Amino acid sequence: MSKYVFRVCLVTLLGLGGFQHVRELELPAFTGLWLPEERCRTSLRAGPTPYTPDEYWTRRAREEGVPARAYYKLEELDRRLSLFRPGHKVLDLGCWPGSWTLYAARKIGAKGRVLGIDLKEVDFPLPKNAQTRVEDARHFRGANVPMLDVIISDMAPKTIGQRGADQGRSTELVETVLSIADFKLKEGGKMVAKHFEGAETMELKHRMRSRFEKCRIIKTQASRTQSFELYLCCIGKKPSNLQAPATWQAPRRSRRTQRPAPQSFNGW
Numbered sequence: 001m002s003k004y005v006f007r008v009c010l011v012t013l014l015g016l017g018g019f020q021h022v023r024e025l026e027l028p029a030f031t032g033l034w035l036p037e038e039r040c041r042t043s044l045r046a047g048p049t050p051y052t053p054d055e056y057w058t059r060r061a062r063e064e065g066v067p068a069r070a071y072y073k074l075e076e077l078d079r080r081l082s083l084f085r086p087g088h089k090v091l092d093l094g095c096w097p098g099s100w101t102l103y104a105a106r107k108i109g110a111k112g113r114v115l116g117i118d119l120k121e122v123d124f125p126l127p128k129n130a131q132t133r134v135e136d137a138r139h140f141r142g143a144n145v146p147m148l149d150v151i152i153s154d155m156a157p158k159t160i161g162q163r164g165a166d167q168g169r170s171t172e173l174v175e176t177v178l179s180i181a182d183f184k185l186k187e188g189g190k191m192v193a194k195h196f197e198g199a200e201t202m203e204l205k206h207r208m209r210s211r212f213e214k215c216r217i218i219k220t221q222a223s224r225t226q227s228f229e230l231y232l233c234c235i236g237k238k239p240s241n242l243q244a245p246a247t248w249q250a251p252r253r254s255r256r257t258q259r260p261a262p263q264s265f266n267g268w
């Protein structure tokens, strides 16, 4: 009983926002003794304190020399889902400024390979087993890219401030990831895709369930407090996937605009 009362008091105090410094501590380490991870995160995200750029995760990224706080989102997803193994081949969609590529490259070791693609060029120095290139994921054709063990996508559309429209464009990007997974992900492979939470989230999850053994929705602690982002995480691609195309189709290009396939990642 007393333990329960203590939990209620802790959640109330944090929710009131009076303990700004407490919000910046590494939450699982601090509160893990008292609250389950999921409830702890939810309680804290509900606090009224607005985002300040100098918050914990941003500062930690700067201090540890990683490109962005997004690094810790993938770290959490990996901790909870065991995404990477040494030697894995990984595709990172929407990789700029390079945190996820860096994290994956470190986890898969010298024999693994990670290819990151983004609309913007990554200039962060990455390990030798990682390479990035400028490319629109919607036009990804996978020429010279072998079958992959893991596909991760942190792609986000440029938001215009209209939640419905932003969600719709986020859904299109998840469909792109699904489509790439259909033809480039190995049987048993894993996939993670960011989505802006909305009415279509559950429908996407449902579609993923037909392609993968397990699907989960995870909100990471390093996400901004007011963010609607979540991650659709799928484990164990089913063999039948290979015959189940996504509804999304790459837009047709005329011959004139067709560019040659990007150079292969040397050493795949």
Ligand SMILES: C[S@@+](CC[C@H](N)C(=O)[O-])C[C@H]1O[C@@H](n2cnc3c(N)ncnc32)[C@H](O)[C@@H]1O
Residues within 6 Å of the ligand: 067, 068, 070, 071, 093, 094, 095, 096, 097, 098, 099, 100, 101, 117, 118, 119, 120, 135, 136, 137, 138, 154, 155, 156, 157, 158, 173
């Ligand atoms: C939140 S950032 C990714 C952060 C990155 N995961 C990291 O760890 O540093 C989202 C990225 O998605 C990229 N993006 C959005 N649409 C894309 C598309 N169609 N193809 C490739 N990248 C895209 C944006 O350019 C942006 O850099």
